[in-house]
Amino acid sequence: MTYIAKPKFHHPGLKKNELGYTHRDYEGKISTLCAGCGHDSITASIIEACYELSIEPHRVAKISGIGCSSKTPDYFLGNSHGFNSVHGRMPSVLTGANLANRDLIYLGVSGDGDSASIGFGQFAHSIRRAVNMTYIVENNGVYGLTKGQFSATADRGSKSKKGVTNTDNAIDLVAIALQLGATFVARSFSGDKTQLVPLIAAAIRHKGASFIDVISPCIAFNNHAGSTKSFDYVREHNDAVNRLDVLVGRDPISVDYAPGTVQVVEQHDGSRLALRKLDADYDPHDRLGAQTFLQKHAAKGQIVTGLLYVDPDAEDLHTHLDTVETPLNTLDEQALCPGSAVLDKINASLR
Amino acid sequence: MSVQSPISSVNDFVVRFANVNGSGSASANELFARSILRHGVPVSPRNIFPSNIQGLPTWYEVRVTEDGHLGARGGVDMMVAMNPQTWDKDVASIEPGGYLFYDSTKPMPTSKFREDIAVIGVPLTAITNSTYTDPRQRQLFKNIIYLGALCALLDLDPKLVEQLIGEQYKGKEKLLSSNVHALHLGRDWALQNLKCPIGLRVKKSDKVGDRIFVEGNSAAALGAVYGGATVCAWYPITPSSSVAEAFTSHCKKYRHDPETGKAKYAIVQGEDELASIGIVIGASWNGARAFTATSGPGISLMTEFIGLSYFAEIPAVIMNIQRAGPSTGMPTRTQQCDVIACAYASHGDTKHVLLFPEDPAEAFEFAAAAFDLAERLQTTIFLMLDLDIGMNHRLCRPLKWDDAKQYDRGKVMTAEMLDEGRDFGRYLDVDGDGIPYRTYPGTHPTKGSYFTRGTSRDRYARYSEEGAVYADNMQRLVRKFETAQDMVPRPLQANAAKPTKYGVLYFGSTSPAMDEAIGILEARGHQLDRMRIRAFPFHSSVASFIADHDFVYVVEQNRDAQLRQLIVNENGIDPVRLVPILHYDGTPITARFIANAIGDHQDHLKVTPLRKAVT
Ligand SMILES: Cc1ncc(C[n+]2csc(CCOP(=O)(O)OP(=O)(O)O)c2C)c(N)n1
Ligand code: SF4
Numbered sequence: 001m002t003y004i005a006k007p008k009f010h011h012p013g014l015k016k017n018e019l020g021y022t023h024r025d026y027e028g029k030i031s032t033l034c035a036g037c038g039h040d041s042i043t044a045s046i047i048e049a050c051y052e053l054s055i056e057p058h059r060v061a062k063i064s065g066i067g068c069s070s071k072t073p074d075y076f077l078g079n080s081h082g083f084n085s086v087h088g089r090m091p092s093v094l095t096g097a098n099l100a101n102r103d104l105i106y107l108g109v110s111g112d113g114d115s116a117s118i119g120f121g122q123f124a125h126s127i128r129r130a131v132n133m134t135y136i137v138e139n140n141g142v143y144g145l146t147k148g149q150f151s152a153t154a155d156r157g158s159k160s161k162k163g164v165t166n167t168d169n170a171i172d173l174v175a176i177a178l179q180l181g182a183t184f185v186a187r188s189f190s191g192d193k194t195q196l197v198p199l200i201a202a203a204i205r206h207k208g209a210s211f212i213d214v215i216s217p218c219i220a221f222n223n224h225a226g227s228t229k230s231f232d233y234v235r236e237h238n239d240a241v242n243r244l245d246v247l248v249g250r251d252p253i254s255v256d257y258a259p260g261t262v263q264v265v266e267q268h269d270g271s272r273l274a275l276r277k278l279d280a281d282y283d284p285h286d287r288l289g290a291q292t293f294l295q296k297h298a299a300k301g302q303i304v305t306g307l308l309y310v311d312p313d314a315e316d317l318h319t320h321l322d323t324v325e326t327p328l329n330t331l332d333e334q335a336l337c338p339g340s341a342v343l344d345k346i347n348a349s350l351r
Numbered sequence: 352m353s354v355q356s357p358i359s360s361v362n363d364f365v366v367r368f369a370n371v372n373g374s375g376s377a378s379a380n381e382l383f384a385r386s387i388l389r390h391g392v393p394v395s396p397r398n399i400f401p402s403n404i405q406g407l408p409t410w411y412e413v414r415v416t417e418d419g420h421l422g423a424r425g426g427v428d429m430m431v432a433m434n435p436q437t438w439d440k441d442v443a444s445i446e447p448g449g450y451l452f453y454d455s456t457k458p459m460p461t462s463k464f465r466e467d468i469a470v471i472g473v474p475l476t477a478i479t480n481s482t483y484t485d486p487r488q489r490q491l492f493k494n495i496i497y498l499g500a501l502c503a504l505l506d507l508d509p510k511l512v513e514q515l516i517g518e519q520y521k522g523k524e525k526l527l528s529s530n531v532h533a534l535h536l537g538r539d540w541a542l543q544n545l546k547c548p549i550g551l552r553v554k555k556s557d558k559v560g561d562r563i564f565v566e567g568n569s570a571a572a573l574g575a576v577y578g579g580a581t582v583c584a585w586y587p588i589t590p591s592s593s594v595a596e597a598f599t600s601h602c603k604k605y606r607h608d609p610e611t612g613k614a615k616y617a618i619v620q621g622e623d624e625l626a627s628i629g630i631v632i633g634a635s636w637n638g639a640r641a642f643t644a645t646s647g648p649g650i651s652l653m654t655e656f657i658g659l660s661y662f663a664e665i666p667a668v669i670m671n672i673q674r675a676g677p678s679t680g681m682p683t684r685t686q687q688c689d690v691i692a693c694a695y696a697s698h699g700d701t702k703h704v705l706l707f708p709e710d711p712a713e714a715f716e717f718a719a720a721a722f723d724l725a726e727r728l729q730t731t732i733f734l735m736l737d738l739d740i741g742m743n744h745r746l747c748r749p750l751k752w753d754d755a756k757q758y759d760r761g762k763v764m765t766a767e768m769l770d771e772g773r774d775f776g777r778y779l780d781v782d783g784d785g786i787p788y789r790t791y792p793g794t795h796p797t798k799g800s801y802f803t804r805g806t807s808r809d810r811y812a813r814y815s816e817e818g819a820v821y822a823d824n825m826q827r828l829v830r831k832f833e834t835a836q837d838m839v840p841r842p843l844q845a846n847a848a849k850p851t852k853y854g855v856l857y858f859g860s861t862s863p864a865m866d867e868a869i870g871i872l873e874a875r876g877h878q879l880d881r882m883r884i885r886a887f888p889f890h891s892s893v894a895s896f897i898a899d900h901d902f903v904y905v906v907e908q909n910r911d912a913q914l915r916q917l918i919v920n921e922n923g924i925d926p927v928r929l930v931p932i933l934h935y936d937g938t939p940i941t942a943r944f945i946a947n948a949i950g951d952h953q954d955h956l957k958v959t960p961l962r963k964a965v966t
Contacts, residue, residue: 056796057796058792058793058794058795058796058797058800059793061637061792061793063633073802074802074814078800079796079797079800080792080793080800081790081791081792081793081800081801081802081803082800082801082802082803083633083636083802083803083804084802084803084804084805084806085629085632085633085659085803085805086629086655086656086659086805089625089626089629089656091626091629092584092621092625092626092627092628092629092630092633093629093630093632093633093636094633095619095626095629095630095633096582096584096629096630096631096632096633096634096635096636096637096639096641097633097634097636097637097792098633099581099582099617099619099630099633099634099639100581100582100633100634100635100636100637100638100639100641101637101638101639101791101792101793103793104637104792104793121622121623121625121626122622122625122626122629124622125621125622125626129619317617318617321614321617321618321619322612322613322614323613323614323615323616323617324608324611324613324614324615325611325613328581328582328615328616328617328634328639329581329634329637329638329639329791330638331579331581331615332579332758333579333756333757333758335615336576336579336581336606336615337576337577337579337752337756338576338577338605338606339752339754340751340752340753340754342605343577343750343751343752344749346573346750347561347563347749347750350563350564350565351388351559351561351562351563351564
């Protein structure tokens with residue numbers, strides 16, 4: 001067998017969240033990715049965020065495309081349904097799933113190859129449609145699973161492991177998500193759990209299209225000198241705009257109320273985002289400002305991380321389509337079928 | 352101009368309108384067809400239109416047919432020639448003794464006419480211009496004026512036409528009266544200046560009965576509403592767009608919550624066909640009934656996902672309104688050319704269920720049934736229409752629905768079942784029919800979750816590349832396909848009046864032409880048993896039918912005899928026993944064509960070669 005199940009044993013002393021679940025309840029199978037792959041750290045952050053939010057694991061639908069990154073949903077939330085669809089087409093599958101049942105939490109996991117090349121169109125359209133989801137790109141600048149070819153997010157001038165220089169311009173998914181109207185846009189680094197965990201938690205709580213680009217070095221093919229997605233490069237060039245904590249209505253998980261330095265953002269579902277601003281004049285409600293900020297720093301070779309933009313009053317696709325509150329997948333013939341009397345009338349109108 | 356023997360026929364003729372696309376003639380022409388129906392006389396109309404928006408030629412043909420033949424007949428008895436661009440071709444297409452109706456405002460050289468047809472000139476532009484000043488009104492009412500003149504010429508009851516106009520403009524009194532006025536302008540002019548009626552006439556009859564007049568695409572869309580589809584994702588493509596458009600309008604009427612006004616459906620115009628089928632698969636995976644409508648090029652794009660639907664066993668319904676291929680082919684012409692592409696869509700070993708409705712009534716039934724089938728079989732179901740049924744009005748039996756019917760959601764394991772301790776293996780064949788149980792996402796906190804993937808996996812949905820595990824799964828999929836054989840609509844067989852060694856197989860929109868051809872062939876002395884195939888996988892009776900006959904003709908509207916290929920391939924039948932009868936110029940197949948092709952072949956069979964001794 002080419003999968004490894006985790007032993008079911010729980011240590012009795014494990015910390016429990018509000019639902020009485022431990023960390024272990026949010027784990028999945030043992031990862032088969034290369035030891036040290038950035039994607040595994042993201043998996044750990046997703047587990048942490050879901051644990052902290054006290055999400056019922058089975059109420060999450062985790063959907064991905066194809067790639068090393070897209071394999072990761074198997075490694076977290078073992079009690080939820082996962083869907084490893086086809087290369088680059090996670091967004092449409094997620095959109096359909098979301099239309100069918102608006103009550104679940106939708107977590108889309110993709111790679112930069114998956115989302116910025118073959119799936120670029122689907123990425124863009126799911127965002128402009130405002131699908132209520134958390135869309136995470138595990139961005140390593142290469143095709144990991146097919147062994148190291150450049151992806152469309154690889155910076156121009158960066159070098160592949162084989163020494164080839166990339167001559168194409170890079171696509172910045174964050175800039176595009178902003179431009180397309182994503183209502184929650186963030187960037188982080190797989191190695192920065194302190195920043196990433198609350199970002200994921202906040203994205204999950206956000207109603208609307210949340211997009212997080214997570215720089216996630218591929219230690220097998222993109223962690224060498226000359227790469228701009230290596231651990232060292234990102235650490236040196238990281239410029240965080242803010243740090244984030246999430247307060248869920250009831251018991252705050254961890255809050256740092258240093259007056260004057262915390263900005264509280266009300267979310268639709270009643271939860272509040274507390275932004276610890278590192279950059280005094282950074283306003284995460286200003287889409288245009290975020291775009292400029294991003295570009296200014298990119299020109300300086302800096303990777304801006306943190307919550308770049310959020311619209312706390314965002315709407316989602318269901319709002320736009322004005323669908324009933326009841327999940328469509330639970331409607332039965334009574335609710336859906338107009339019946340024979342109506343059909344008789346239709347027949348009469350066709351004579 | 353005088354003609355020796357003008358065609359004389361009551362309730363049995365073909366009128367063709369040659370118009371310019373965008374001139375607003377479509378509604379007047381449809382009114383003409385409907386008016387004849389109101390006389391109790393069946394009609395079979397066909398749109399013949401180019402792949403462009405405005406300015407190019409478009410034709411609308413109405414076959415008036417007391418005998419109720421709903422296939423295309425071929426030939427034109429009266430041409431209403433309203434398009435100067437196509438004049439020569441239009442005039443040439445009239446049957447000898449036929450009629451040419453034209454706008455005689457401007458004189459035409461005699462060389463533009465034919466000796467053997469009757470020419471009827473009405474100064475339409477002159478009449479229109481003297482009545483209307485607004486250019487758009489002039490254009491639109493000219494169509495109603497020629498309709499009025501035709502009323503007089505063909506002896507149509509103006510009251511019935513007025514009644515139809517009344518229904519069309521109910522509540523819009525101004526439009527109603529101005530249309531009626533234009534109708535009479537044309538009729539009166541014809542009555543005063545021409546010899547009315549002519550040899551072609553409509554006489555009241557009672558041959559329409561309670562039948563309805565509807566387009567296949569609209570009926571299929573209604574089938575989706577009745578069948579419980581809640582998610583529709585589509586991308587515009589001729590001739591399928593009107594499915595999604597009709598679904599939208601049906602849903603707006605019948606699918607809003609009376610209390611909140613909110614929609615009990617979601618329709619997304621995808622960015623392409625890849626997204627459309629992806630949305631369908633995502634929604635179906637999550638337990639909603641979902642479909643997309645497309646045509647050949649869209650099917651090509653969807654194939655990767657169709658393979659996923661097959662292998663990962665996710666329901667999906669695809670309505671394929673076929674048009675002439677390959678590639679962009681002839682986008683506005685009809686064919687049945689995607690049989691193979693759909694039956695084996697995607698890479699690897701796949702087989703998909705195809706349904707072949709013959710008319711709008713079956714399009715409605717099969718569309719609704721497709722959702723049950725998709726969920727029962729957890730796979731893609733193709734509803735195979737074509738432009739000829741999809742985009743033309745057809746007379747068909749009224750649509751029927753049994754209120755006692757419950758949706759068959761297939762094998763879904765619920766939280767209760769899981770709690771009872773039922774063994775859940777997503778790909779476990781518990782019942783021996785090849786169909787496993789599935790669970791919807793979110794069902795149970797600790798049981799029944801699994802990972803859906805397009806990669807190989809074992810019976811418990813665990814990733815595996817072991818050969819035996821893979822083969823086991825592939826075998827089960829074959830078993831499932833065999834199960835499907837008894838779930839899909841069965842073929843319908845009709846035997847010839849006398850015992851015969853010959854049979855004919857046909858499917859889909861060919862049906863009315865085939866029905867008519869049988870009569871013609873009988874008159875020529877050829878007896879044929881026939882079987883209409885309504886679905887793939889083929890029911891065992893198809894093989895028996897072939898076995899029972901020396902030769903079986905297979906009538907199709909494609910070049911490569913795709914249905915025949917599929918039968919040969921799936922049933923291991925000697926190809927020699929299946930004689931292909933192929934029509935693929937993009938026009939709908941006619942009874943004349945079928946009868947000639949089969950008749951010639953039959954005649955041939957009877958010729959015993961003479962072996963004269965050569966000295
Ligand atoms: C249609 C199709 N084309 C190509 C592939 C091969 N393929 C598999 S994964 C992959 C790239 C994955 O790159 P990325 O999304 O960046 O994920 P990573 O492996 O780097 O995490 C490609 C090209 C495929 N599976 N399907
Ligand atoms: S190849 Fe790269 S991306 Fe894939 S698992 Fe290994 S380190 Fe991670």
